[in-house]
Amino acid sequence: MINFNGNLVAQSNENIEQNRGFLFADAVFETVKVLDGKILFFEDHYFRLMASMRILRMEIPLEFTLEYLEAEILKTATALHLSNARVRLTVYRDAKGKYLPEKQTVGFIIVAEPAQALYLNDKSKYEVELFKDFHISKHLLSTLKTTSCLVNITAGIFAKENDYENCLLINDDKNVIEAINGNIFVVKDNVVATPPVSDGCKNGITRKKIIEIIKKTEGLVFEEHSVSPFELQKADEIFITNIITGIQSVTQYRKKMFINTTANNLLIKLNAQIRFNS
Secondary structure: OEEEOOEEEOOOOOOHHHOHHHHHOOEEEEEEEEEOOEEOOHHHHHHHHHHHHHHOOOOOOOOOOHHHHHHHHHHHHHHOOOOOEEEEEEEEEOOOEOOOEOOOOEEEEEEEEEOOOOOOOOOOOOEEEEEEEEEEOOOHHHHOOEOOOHHHHHHHHHHHHOOOOEEEEEEOOOOEEEEOOEEEEEEEOOEEEEOOHHHOOOOOHHHHHHHHHHHHOOOOEEEEOOEOHHHHHHOOEEEEEEOOOEEEEOOEEOOEEOOOHHHHHHHHHHHHHHHHHO
16 A cells, blocks of 8 residues: 555555655666657667666666567557657666665566657757756766656756756766757867767767768768867857757857758758668
């Protein structure tokens, strides 16, 4: 028996009152995009998930093969009649205990919802601001996609309260590392730069794909370096990447307005890559 929102109810089938993902944010997740019944870049997602589980000392079940998890994700999307979907796979440590879990075994939850097909760069207003209330620490755990997202959540509330479309997060060195929901790229002349993972940003799958495209694009130079807030004011373009939206151009940061030429060209190449591999 548990008290759930003021009502005494029988123990739930999901055992939420014992779920370590709920109690201690002892969970990692992958958000994947299903396009025409196929998962984009799933091998990259899979190996990132396995690496995250190892870092957190989770026991990886023998059945957690790439083929098994791919089949479970597609089974979920198919059951909901979704050929284009945003799917979240959350893996949590399935064990009793307090801060010290009694064992390292895991369980998982998959949820899906409709998503757009190929990527489009939204051209409407997209203004960002720095979020200074809390910082991201420069360590390995910050680079993982865990269910501990309080900085992102409070930044999202701040953005909504102040009529921004997104916020940029900073680390303890006061350098910009990422947006609330994706990695950040800064364009100046022909140089496209992004913060290194060692600064505390997520090791994004779309980040990886965009870097690969930039390196193959004639006329563009890729750099990975720490990005100070002052660099934002000097940029020609700023854009945000994640697996669901692909590329989102920033239109304004404070008084500076930005173009989106490089972002649009990269998005065309990303969509072409998806079509070729589908």
